[in-house]
Amino acid sequence: MGELTHTDHNGKASMVDVTDKESSERTAIACGKITMTAEAFKALKENALKKGDALSTARIAGIMGAKKTAELIPLCHPLMLTKISVDLELDEKSNSVLCRCSTKLKGRTGVEMEALTGVNIALLTIYDMCKALDKNMVISDIHLEEKKGGKSGDHYYKKGTD
Amino acid sequence: MGELTHTDHNGKASMVDVTDKESSERTAIACGKITMTAEAFKALKENALKKGDALSTARIAGIMGAKKTAELIPLCHPLMLTKISVDLELDEKSNSVLCRCSTKLKGRTGVEMEALTGVNIALLTIYDMCKALDKNMVISDIHLEEKKGGKSGDHYYKKGTD
Amino acid sequence: MGELTHTDHNGKASMVDVTDKESSERTAIACGKITMTAEAFKALKENALKKGDALSTARIAGIMGAKKTAELIPLCHPLMLTKISVDLELDEKSNSVLCRCSTKLKGRTGVEMEALTGVNIALLTIYDMCKALDKNMVISDIHLEEKKGGKSGDHYYKKGTD
Amino acid sequence: MGELTHTDHNGKASMVDVTDKESSERTAIACGKITMTAEAFKALKENALKKGDALSTARIAGIMGAKKTAELIPLCHPLMLTKISVDLELDEKSNSVLCRCSTKLKGRTGVEMEALTGVNIALLTIYDMCKALDKNMVISDIHLEEKKGGKSGDHYYKKGTD
Amino acid sequence: MGELTHTDHNGKASMVDVTDKESSERTAIACGKITMTAEAFKALKENALKKGDALSTARIAGIMGAKKTAELIPLCHPLMLTKISVDLELDEKSNSVLCRCSTKLKGRTGVEMEALTGVNIALLTIYDMCKALDKNMVISDIHLEEKKGGKSGDHYYKKGTD
Amino acid sequence: MGELTHTDHNGKASMVDVTDKESSERTAIACGKITMTAEAFKALKENALKKGDALSTARIAGIMGAKKTAELIPLCHPLMLTKISVDLELDEKSNSVLCRCSTKLKGRTGVEMEALTGVNIALLTIYDMCKALDKNMVISDIHLEEKKGGKSGDHYYKKGTD
Numbered sequence: 001m002g003e004l005t006h007t008d009h010n011g012k013a014s015m016v017d018v019t020d021k022e023s024s025e026r027t028a029i030a031c032g033k034i035t036m037t038a039e040a041f042k043a044l045k046e047n048a049l050k051k052g053d054a055l056s057t058a059r060i061a062g063i064m065g066a067k068k069t070a071e072l073i074p075l076c077h078p079l080m081l082t083k084i085s086v087d088l089e090l091d092e093k094s095n096s097v098l099c100r101c102s103t104k105l106k107g108r109t110g111v112e113m114e115a116l117t118g119v120n121i122a123l124l125t126i127y128d129m130c131k132a133l134d135k136n137m138v139i140s141d142i143h144l145e146e147k148k149g150g151k152s153g154d155h156y157y158k159k160g161t162d
Numbered sequence: 163m164g165e166l167t168h169t170d171h172n173g174k175a176s177m178v179d180v181t182d183k184e185s186s187e188r189t190a191i192a193c194g195k196i197t198m199t200a201e202a203f204k205a206l207k208e209n210a211l212k213k214g215d216a217l218s219t220a221r222i223a224g225i226m227g228a229k230k231t232a233e234l235i236p237l238c239h240p241l242m243l244t245k246i247s248v249d250l251e252l253d254e255k256s257n258s259v260l261c262r263c264s265t266k267l268k269g270r271t272g273v274e275m276e277a278l279t280g281v282n283i284a285l286l287t288i289y290d291m292c293k294a295l296d297k298n299m300v301i302s303d304i305h306l307e308e309k310k311g312g313k314s315g316d317h318y319y320k321k322g323t324d
Numbered sequence: 325m326g327e328l329t330h331t332d333h334n335g336k337a338s339m340v341d342v343t344d345k346e347s348s349e350r351t352a353i354a355c356g357k358i359t360m361t362a363e364a365f366k367a368l369k370e371n372a373l374k375k376g377d378a379l380s381t382a383r384i385a386g387i388m389g390a391k392k393t394a395e396l397i398p399l400c401h402p403l404m405l406t407k408i409s410v411d412l413e414l415d416e417k418s419n420s421v422l423c424r425c426s427t428k429l430k431g432r433t434g435v436e437m438e439a440l441t442g443v444n445i446a447l448l449t450i451y452d453m454c455k456a457l458d459k460n461m462v463i464s465d466i467h468l469e470e471k472k473g474g475k476s477g478d479h480y481y482k483k484g485t486d
Numbered sequence: 487m488g489e490l491t492h493t494d495h496n497g498k499a500s501m502v503d504v505t506d507k508e509s510s511e512r513t514a515i516a517c518g519k520i521t522m523t524a525e526a527f528k529a530l531k532e533n534a535l536k537k538g539d540a541l542s543t544a545r546i547a548g549i550m551g552a553k554k555t556a557e558l559i560p561l562c563h564p565l566m567l568t569k570i571s572v573d574l575e576l577d578e579k580s581n582s583v584l585c586r587c588s589t590k591l592k593g594r595t596g597v598e599m600e601a602l603t604g605v606n607i608a609l610l611t612i613y614d615m616c617k618a619l620d621k622n623m624v625i626s627d628i629h630l631e632e633k634k635g636g637k638s639g640d641h642y643y644k645k646g647t648d
Numbered sequence: 649m650g651e652l653t654h655t656d657h658n659g660k661a662s663m664v665d666v667t668d669k670e671s672s673e674r675t676a677i678a679c680g681k682i683t684m685t686a687e688a689f690k691a692l693k694e695n696a697l698k699k700g701d702a703l704s705t706a707r708i709a710g711i712m713g714a715k716k717t718a719e720l721i722p723l724c725h726p727l728m729l730t731k732i733s734v735d736l737e738l739d740e741k742s743n744s745v746l747c748r749c750s751t752k753l754k755g756r757t758g759v760e761m762e763a764l765t766g767v768n769i770a771l772l773t774i775y776d777m778c779k780a781l782d783k784n785m786v787i788s789d790i791h792l793e794e795k796k797g798g799k800s801g802d803h804y805y806k807k808g809t810d
Numbered sequence: 811m812g813e814l815t816h817t818d819h820n821g822k823a824s825m826v827d828v829t830d831k832e833s834s835e836r837t838a839i840a841c842g843k844i845t846m847t848a849e850a851f852k853a854l855k856e857n858a859l860k861k862g863d864a865l866s867t868a869r870i871a872g873i874m875g876a877k878k879t880a881e882l883i884p885l886c887h888p889l890m891l892t893k894i895s896v897d898l899e900l901d902e903k904s905n906s907v908l909c910r911c912s913t914k915l916k917g918r919t920g921v922e923m924e925a926l927t928g929v930n931i932a933l934l935t936i937y938d939m940c941k942a943l944d945k946n947m948v949i950s951d952i953h954l955e956e957k958k959g960g961k962s963g964d965h966y967y968k969k970g971t972d
Contacts, residue, residue: 002201002295004209004216008571011214013545017569019511019590025829032301039164047166052173054166056704059823060884061236064712067880067888070553072230072283073290074223074546078553078566080888082918083827085818104829108568112297113290120282120301121234128235128275131306133164135274135317139194139282139304144297155297170733175707179731181673181752187343218542221337222398226550229394229402232715236708240715240728242402244432245341247332266343270730326525326619328533328540335538349667356625363488371490376497378490380866383661384722385560388874391718391726396554396607397614398547404726406756407665409656428667436621437614444606444625445558452559452599457488459598459630459641463518463606466625468617479621494895499869503893505835505914556877560870564877564890594892650849650943652857652864659862680949687812695814700821702814709884716882720931721938722871760945761938768930768949769882776883776923781812783922783954783965787842787930790949792941803945 006075015075021108026149028103030115032142033096034123040134041095044126048090055088055097058125062086062101065121066114076113081105084114086122099123100145110150116142168237177237183270188311190265192277194304195258196285202296203257206288210252217250217259220287224248224263227283228276238275243267246276248284261285262307272312278304330399339399345432350473352427354439356466357420358447364458365419368450372414379412379421382449386410386425389445390438400437405429408438410446423447424469434474440466492561501561507594512635514589516601518628519582520609526620527581530612534576541574541583544611548572548587551607552600562599567591570600572608585609586631596636602628654723663723669756674797676751678763680790681744682771688782689743692774696738703736703745706773710734710749713769714762724761729753732762734770747771748793758798764790816885825885831918836959838913840925842952843906844933850944851905854936858900865898865907868935872896872911875931876924886923891915894924896932909933910955920960926952 008014036044047054063084070078083104091098101118103111123139130137147155170176198206209216225246232240245266253260263280265273285301292299309317332338360368371378387408394402407428415422425442427435447463454461471479494500522530533540549570556564569590577584587604589597609625616623633641656662684692695702711732718726731752739746749766751759771787778785795803818824846854857864873894880888893914901908911928913921933949940947957965 002205004205004214004291005294006219006291007209007214007216011209011212011216012573013215013219013542013549014571015549015567015569017590019568019592043164043166047169047173050173052166052169053175053704053707054169054173056701056823057168057175057236057708059701060705060708061234063823063825064881064884065234068234071550072223072227072234073287074219074550075287076290077568078564078888080566080890080917081825082829082887083825085824087822104827106829107566112293113286116286116289116301120286124275124278124282125235125237127278128238129166129168131274132167132314135306135309136320137305139278140302142301143299144293147297152294158298174735175704175711176733177711177729177731179752181730181754215542215545218337218539219546221539222543222546225337225339226395226398233712236712239730240402240726242404242728243339244343244401245339247338249336266341268343326529328529328538328615329618330543330615331533331538331540335533335536335540337539337543367488367490371493371497374497376490376493377499377866377869378493378497380661380863381492381499381560381870383863384867384870385558387661387663388719388722389558392558396547396551396558397611398543399611400614402726404728404755405663406667406725407663409662411660428665430667436617437610440610440613440625444610448599448602448606449559449561451602452562453490453492455598455630456491456638459633460644461629463602463628464626467623468621471621476618482622498897499866499873500895501873501891501893503914505892505916557874560874563892564888566890593890650853652853652862652939653942654867654939655857655862655864659857659860659864661863661867691812691814695817695821698821700814700817701823702817702821705816705823705884709882713882720871720875720878720882721935722867723935724938760941761934764934764937764949768934772923772926772930773883773885775926776886777814777816779922779954780815780962783957784968785953787926787952788950791947792945795945800942806946 018108023108024149025106026110028112028115028147029145030119031100031145032119032123033098034126034137034139035096036130036137037134038095040130043133045090054129058122059086061125062118062122066118069114069117073113077109079105079107086118097126112144112147180270185270186311187268188272190274190277190309191307192281193262193307194281194285195260196288196301197258198292198299199296200257202292205295207252216291220284221248223287224280224284228280231276231279235275239271241267241269248280259288274306274309342432347432348473349430350434352436352439352471353469354443355424355469356443356447357422358450358463359420360454360461361458362419364454367457369414378453382446383410385449386442386446390442393438393441397437401433403429403431410442421450436468436471504594509594510635511592512596514598514601514633515631516605517586517631518605518609519584520612520623520625521582522616522623523620524581526616529619531576540615544608545572547611548604548608552604555600555603559599563595565591565593572604583612598630598633666756671756672797673754674758676760676763676795677793678767679748679793680767680771681746682774682787683744684778684785685782686743688778691781693738702777706770707734709773710766710770714766717762717765721761725757727753727755734766745774760792760795828918833918834959835916836920838921838925838957839955840929841910841955842929842933843908844936844949845906846940846947847944848905850940853943855900864939868932869896871935872928872932876928879924879927883923887919889915889917896928907936922954922957
């Protein structure tokens with residue numbers, strides 16, 4: 001039976017000991033989206049069309065947020081990321097912005113949480129910029145798309161499996 | 163037609179000027195959830211049953227994350243929150259953890275982003291603690307449940323409105 | 325019977341709601357010390373005599389640490405300190421450095437934790453600078469010397485009372 | 487005669503150059519305690535009995551605080567900790583909470599300051615949660631219990647030596 | 649004769665006590681520039697022409713940097729900025745980027761340091777993005793252009809006065 | 811023709827991928843200065859003469875600022891600095907303070923930005939301490955004096971080259 005790895009046998013929080021794990025190249029990709037009204041989406045798109053700062057603000061926030069992961073998530077190890085990128089795509093059909101964050105490092109433990117944090121902060125930044133136009137936006141579908149390297153091997157997201 | 167409030171007429175990012183807004187009591191409640199496999203959910207529940215630290219770790223992370231909002235979201239104003247709480251509920255039917263973050267202050271601008279950030283960080287913390295058991299978890303349905311105070315008045319979440 | 329104010333009736337961590345507390349001038353003074361070998365103390369004193377940076381480094385660290393209190397102590401409110409000072413005194417008789425941190429603000433909740441955090445960080449900084457000479461140093465006697473303002477009134481430290 | 491390692495020959499603050507030190511496994515354990523009135527201690531114990539968040543809040547704060555060491559202590563090097571744990575024990579005889587923080591890494595310089603910072607922040611967090619019940623609490627006996635690895639070799643705390 | 653306000657009569661660092669200063673609206677504008685080779689300037693301009701992220705990255709960094717002032721400058725008070733904006737202008741004649749940061753708040757002490765910090769961080773960000781093309785760039789002419797509000801009254805920059 | 815390395819082919823901000831760069835010893839030295847009125851300079855000098863904290867405060871701020879580089883400059887990689895020092899020199903002839911920051915590490919990417927950030931924050935700290943005496947101070951001539959190690963080889967500053 002599975003057990004939480006971040007708590008000891010008494011259930012107390014503790015950082016996993018990764019001292020003896022091998023240092024190797026590890027990458028992760030996380031995704032997520034924010035859905036809004038047609039009006040808010042249109043304003044965002046117009047800013048993007050006239051090449052305003054809305055999407056780049058979210059991109060920068062995502063990159064900087066990923067770097068802050070160990071400060072935000074109590075049991076995450078500090079990591080030396082060697083690459084972070086955040087992509088945003090406007091999806092006209094669903095009035096959504098799709099976000100994708102890729103992270104990379106050579107180290108003893110993985111970069112999934114960094115990619116996920118990057119997605120969350122980028123989407124929250126879009127929320128912030130659009131909230132005067134739409135107070136019913138929803139951030140959803142945040143998941144780990146892909147993870148490579150490390151002892152547990154590669155992993156690709158399988159939706160709705162249990 | 164609606165326009166983004168966080169960019170100027172050239173589309174450049176800029177903090178909204180709230181100097182002349184009246185200081186008043188403002189509250190916000192944001193919600194969201196994380197869904198996982200039955201196995202991961204069971205491990206989390208067992209930790210909760212033996213009163214381990216898993217849920218309290220997420221609660222603390224959410225509270226501390228809410229305090230970091232202005233550091234994470236580029237155009238958010240620094241705010242003096244007077245109250246933050248994070249509630250987590252295990253939903254057996256859906257193998258989900260539901261999160262709810264309430265924030266409060268007396269100030270010139272609202273606390274929605276702080277409540278939303280609290281929810282995101284709390285859910286990411288649960289993700290981190292369960293990720294060894296389930297790599298297909300999904301964080302979803304993050305939205306503003308309720309907002310009171312401020313010039314734009316009270317607001318209650320309306321699902322799927324457009 | 326006394327109850328913890330930072331946990332709700334279920335014992336869950338939560339920030340105390342200070343929204344309705346009156347804003348008033350509040351001050352606090354915290355103290356503490358670090359005791360070391362004669363050799364380490366002499367090195368520190370010599371640096372102080374030739375007006376080196378050792379004590380000013382600790383002073384600056386204490387001031388900056390006090391400003392970080394709400395980031396370090398999970399249930400502390402963010403506060404707008406209007407004054408912080410850190411004093412350090414070399415006590416020859418006991419080979420100790422005595423530290424005293426004063427904090428001040430006009431606000432809804434007190435500044436005790438800020439003064440105490442300032443003392444802790446200043447003393448840790450001295451520890452860091454002397455640790456190559458003495459690995460048996462002890463930081464002790466950290467307490468709230470005095471607190472003024474606020475609903476609970478003024479308070480002066482009473483040693484060993486129970 | 488011993489000299490401060492963190493100041494140059496003019497006494498000016500400077501980070502020790504560790505570029506050429508060998509990377510090796512290093513561990514440290516620091517301890518400390520907080521003593522309070524019987525009433526405050528009882529409230530804390532009751533929260534612990536009903537498995538409230540008081541102790542886990544302090545544990546998490548200690549872990550997160552240890553990760554912030556290089557940000558708090560001016561001349562500390564940024565380090566990639568591979569393990570942090572914080573243990574808290576209620577000592578009924580002395581109405582005290584005993585804290586113990588263990589840190590570990592593979593790196594060029596030690597983790598004593600990280601363990602000590604973890605202890606300080608955990609104890610300050612308990613102070614914060616109990617301060618409404620007792621304003622005369624004392625944090626004391628903070629010291630390095632044990633240190634392993636690195637050029638200067640292993641060290642075990644010797645009380646009161648000079 | 650003038651004296652430093654941030655040190656006491658012994659010359660020791662201390663935060664100025666602003667508890668009793670009146671809260672009023674205060675604004676500041678700081679300016680500065682970075683000068684580079686024609687080649688680096690051209691690359692930056694091309695990025696701007698195709699509306700890339702280079703300038704918006706610097707703008708966001710400046711805004712976020714201004715919010716971090718009290719964390720960076722030891723004796724600065726934490727402030728609740730109500731407005732920050734950063735403008736960047738490409739000056740073809742001098743192969744320079746001119747930066748201007750405006751800050752605003754209602755509070756007890758001024759916002760000069762915040763505006764100056766915003767300028768510094770925005771210019772450092774441009775440096776970072778162009779440094780692969782030019783290693784001889786110079787950041788210069790950083791000064792306070794204008795300051796309004798507060799007891800000491802309005803001030804406009806006078807170049808080269810002594 | 812040169813191209814920005816921190817933006818992709820669409821001009822979007824992205825962290826340079828340094829995963830495959832070789833780890834090697836890298837050093838950087840950055841310089842800059844602040845010029846003030848004779849009166850402000852005299853006050854600073856008197857503080858220095860009586861060995862007050864003014865210069866050590868700036869030195870400490872510079873060292874701590876250099877450690878914060880990856881948090882301030884959006885596309886900078888987190889780095890494990892092994893050495894930082896900040897030197898300040900009072901130049902009587904020009905009523906200026908000259909600042910020089912040296913940084914060092916073994917790693918995959920350079921430490922120029924860290925040295926430059928250290929200089930900026932140290933000079934801003936002097937600005938802060940002198941601003942009550944002089945509102946027309948200018949920070950200028952911030953540049954990379956020297957850089958060693960890394961694939962692009964050693965570099966020494968060449969003034970005014972284009």
